[in-house]
Amino acid sequence: MQNTDKPHRWGMAVDLDRCNGCEACVVACHAENNIPTVGAAEAARGRAMHWIRVERYWEGEFPDVQLKFKPVLCQHCEEAPCEPVCPTYASSHTSEGLNAQVYNRCIGTRYCANACSYNVRFFNFSSPEWDKPLHLQLNPDVSVREMSVMEKCTFCIQRINSGKLAAEAAGMPLKDGEIKPACVQSCTANALVFGDLNDPESRVSRLSRSPRGSKLLEDLGTQPKITYLQRESWDERLRMQGPIGRSDQENDSGKK
Amino acid sequence: MTPEKSNRLAEDLLRPVLHTSRSFYIAVAIFSAIVLCGVATWGYQIYNGLGVTGDNWPVFWGFHETNFVFWIGISHAGTLISAILRIVNATWRRPVTRCAEVITAFALMIGAMFPLIHLGRPWLAWWLIPYPSERGIWPNYRSPLVWDFFAINTYLTASLLFLILPALPDFALIRDRASGWRKRVYGWLSMGWQGTPKQWHRLESAMHIMALAIIPIAISVHTIVSFDFSMAVVPMWHSTIFGPYFVAGAIFSGIAALIIVMALLRKLLHLEAYLLPLHFQNLGKLLLTMSLLWGYFVFNERLTIWYGNSPHEMNVFWSTQTGKYAPLFWAMVLFNFVIPFPLLTIKRIRSITATVIASIGVVIGMWLERFLIIVPSLSRKSTSYSWGSYTPQWPEIVILCSSFAAMALLYCLFSKFIPIISIWELKVGQHPQIKKAAKVQDAQAAGELV
Numbered sequence: 001m002q003n004t005d006k007p008h009r010w011g012m013a014v015d016l017d018r019c020n021g022c023e024a025c026v027v028a029c030h031a032e033n034n035i036p037t038v039g040a041a042e043a044a045r046g047r048a049m050h051w052i053r054v055e056r057y058w059e060g061e062f063p064d065v066q067l068k069f070k071p072v073l074c075q076h077c078e079e080a081p082c083e084p085v086c087p088t089y090a091s092s093h094t095s096e097g098l099n100a101q102v103y104n105r106c107i108g109t110r111y112c113a114n115a116c117s118y119n120v121r122f123f124n125f126s127s128p129e130w131d132k133p134l135h136l137q138l139n140p141d142v143s144v145r146e147m148s149v150m151e152k153c154t155f156c157i158q159r160i161n162s163g164k165l166a167a168e169a170a171g172m173p174l175k176d177g178e179i180k181p182a183c184v185q186s187c188t189a190n191a192l193v194f195g196d197l198n199d200p201e202s203r204v205s206r207l208s209r210s211p212r213g214s215k216l217l218e219d220l221g222t223q224p225k226i227t228y229l230q231r232e233s234w235d236e237r238l239r240m241q242g243p244i245g246r247s248d249q250e251n252d253s254g255k256k
Numbered sequence: 257m258t259p260e261k262s263n264r265l266a267e268d269l270l271r272p273v274l275h276t277s278r279s280f281y282i283a284v285a286i287f288s289a290i291v292l293c294g295v296a297t298w299g300y301q302i303y304n305g306l307g308v309t310g311d312n313w314p315v316f317w318g319f320h321e322t323n324f325v326f327w328i329g330i331s332h333a334g335t336l337i338s339a340i341l342r343i344v345n346a347t348w349r350r351p352v353t354r355c356a357e358v359i360t361a362f363a364l365m366i367g368a369m370f371p372l373i374h375l376g377r378p379w380l381a382w383w384l385i386p387y388p389s390e391r392g393i394w395p396n397y398r399s400p401l402v403w404d405f406f407a408i409n410t411y412l413t414a415s416l417l418f419l420i421l422p423a424l425p426d427f428a429l430i431r432d433r434a435s436g437w438r439k440r441v442y443g444w445l446s447m448g449w450q451g452t453p454k455q456w457h458r459l460e461s462a463m464h465i466m467a468l469a470i471i472p473i474a475i476s477v478h479t480i481v482s483f484d485f486s487m488a489v490v491p492m493w494h495s496t497i498f499g500p501y502f503v504a505g506a507i508f509s510g511i512a513a514l515i516i517v518m519a520l521l522r523k524l525l526h527l528e529a530y531l532l533p534l535h536f537q538n539l540g541k542l543l544l545t546m547s548l549l550w551g552y553f554v555f556n557e558r559l560t561i562w563y564g565n566s567p568h569e570m571n572v573f574w575s576t577q578t579g580k581y582a583p584l585f586w587a588m589v590l591f592n593f594v595i596p597f598p599l600l601t602i603k604r605i606r607s608i609t610a611t612v613i614a615s616i617g618v619v620i621g622m623w624l625e626r627f628l629i630i631v632p633s634l635s636r637k638s639t640s641y642s643w644g645s646y647t648p649q650w651p652e653i654v655i656l657c658s659s660f661a662a663m664a665l666l667y668c669l670f671s672k673f674i675p676i677i678s679i680w681e682l683k684v685g686q687h688p689q690i691k692k693a694a695k696v697q698d699a700q701a702a703g704e705l706v
Binding site: 124 | 384393489
């Protein structure tokens with residue numbers, strides 16, 4: 001899995017045993033990345049944009065139930081299904097392994113979002129708007145996307161770049177844990193760990209090798225760079241039982 | 257053929273070109289108004305963004321993409337049928353070919369609009385053209401959408417040639433009969449056609465080459481359209497059967513469209529003497545063949561998925577068999593198989609009316625098929641947390657209706673300016689020697705079958 005031709009290969013570990021579902025990561029991501037909120041009515045029509053979301057699953061039968069949370073963001077796949085399908089290279093792989101979205105190059109075919117198995121790409125169905133005075137708090141390091149372009153998690157590429165620059169200016173090697181995307185920084189339970197997968201001693205590398213680790217939809221061969229850690233594989237159990245949450249009202253019709 | 261007969265033939269078929277009735281203007285006005293509504297709606301959609309459509313997370317494609325596949329499918333009517341009938345030298349084809357080729361050209365133009373209409377930023381669509389850019393950026397040749405772009409352009413070029421080449425002698429005929437501006441325009445269109453033996457010979461060779469070339473082109477086009485779906489790792493999209501399945505469906509819906517158009521032309525332009533029950537009988541048989549082939553493909557696709565029992569695919573599978581999309585699925589089976597089968601199988605029932613009823617059903621059913629391929633898969637992708645649904649909004653419905661109006665409008669205008677039945681081919685067909693040869697050929701064919 002290691003690719004040492006490039007100095008960095010960014011990845012993340014998500015400890016599901018730690019996540020308490022507070023959604024601070026979601027809020028931090030919105031603030032950091034100038035993600036517009038679309039309002040309740042549009043959100044109900046499937047137009048909400050959350051580069052990171054906390055999926056909620058129930059485990060067990062009543063009264064012996066347990067609530068589980070799963071933060072899902074772009075998996076930054078090595079073999080990303082979203083990349084080859086874009087006719088204009090708006091969706092492309094960076095030299096450091098990120099799945100980048102070049103907003104100016106996007107013509108809005110939405111093919112990438114259809115091809116993405118994790119549904120972590122979001123389309124600007126309308127012009128982005130912020131309620132006053134929120135329009136004054138936009139992050140100057142992040143471009144505001146215009147209507148009809150696709151957007152997605154960047155692993156806070158602006159923070160990665162400024163972290164690398166700062167290290168270079170100081171003449172020091174980049175230290176593990178120095179770069180923190182907004183979600184990682186705001187995670188109260190320390191469930192999210194970000195770092196360089198090319199450095200075998202980084203925290204994220206060590207966690208990725210943990211026996212508790214697994215990838216989302218690993219069998220699709222997308223080679224995600226996000227590792228989910230959990231005591232036992234409730235993913236397996238989930239698959240047997242079916243999820244309960246946002247889509248529960250639709251389950252009855254679709255399943256046997 | 258006697259000169260009087262030849263004259264009557266030309267007069268009958270040129271009548272729509274040289275004389276214009278009031279109902280023509282009314283029809284053109286109505287269809288133009290609907291098309292304008294569609295164009296205005298597209299403008300509204302561009303201005304306000306795709307939020308005005310039913311597209312959403314995670315169903316990013318809906319009606320526009322369905323229409324795209326549907327119209328490209330309809331376009332297979334023409335050229336493919338007329339090319340095959342030319343190659344096998346089926347003499348009954350003569351009055352049918354041009355009607356079919358026109359459907360192809362216009363259905364392709366309409367179909368090719370939908371990749372533009374569905375774009376979020378259609379003014380940037382030219383980025384799919386591999387133009388020399390100072391920044392060295394090319395289109396992404398790995399993307400099926402780029403393949404589409406080239407495939408559709410190739411097919412459009414080929415089918416326009418295939419339509420215009422055999423029309424040259426007819427342009428010349430109008431040139432010789434018309435006066436004033438008409439004479440000039442048709443003189444230009446006929447490109448100096450004099451009807452010399454050399455010209456006839458070249459036309460024949462060119463048509464042979466085109467007929468042979470256009471069959472692989474047509475098949476590749478709808479295969480590439482199917483690649484838009486089958487290349488993605490989406491449950492029930494990622495399928496090896498999609499190429500032939502889409503091509504079969506395309507020819508199926510194409511023949512149905514051809515039958516409907518022929519019936520309308522027969523009534524409206526009084527072509528009862530040229531578009532005979534025989535033509536509807538024969539096309540009805542072709543439609544039946546395609547209906548059986550289509551049913552075979554659906555059975556194959558469904559059975560393998562059900563037997564394989566992969567959980568991701570079964571979610572989509574059951575949503576179409578018994579779930580939310582089941583009414584649409586079973587309506588599709590009804591329209592594409594259950595209704596056409598008896599209507600087209602039993603010889604006593606297979607009248608013009610019956611083939612037209614079957615064809616209307618097939619056109620509806622094939623539209624539903626395209627919808628059922630796109631939407632249920634997207635609403636049930638691999639992660640069940642992000643399942644969704646899709647409800648079309650009025651802009652999509654208006655644009656769908658206006659695409660049909662555009663077809664009607666273009667067809668009306670075409671049959672106004674160019675004889676919709678190839679006059680020279682009919683004349684050739686009525687030549688006593690050719691008639692005799694055809695009879696011998698038919699008898700031989702019948703003998704071989706027995």
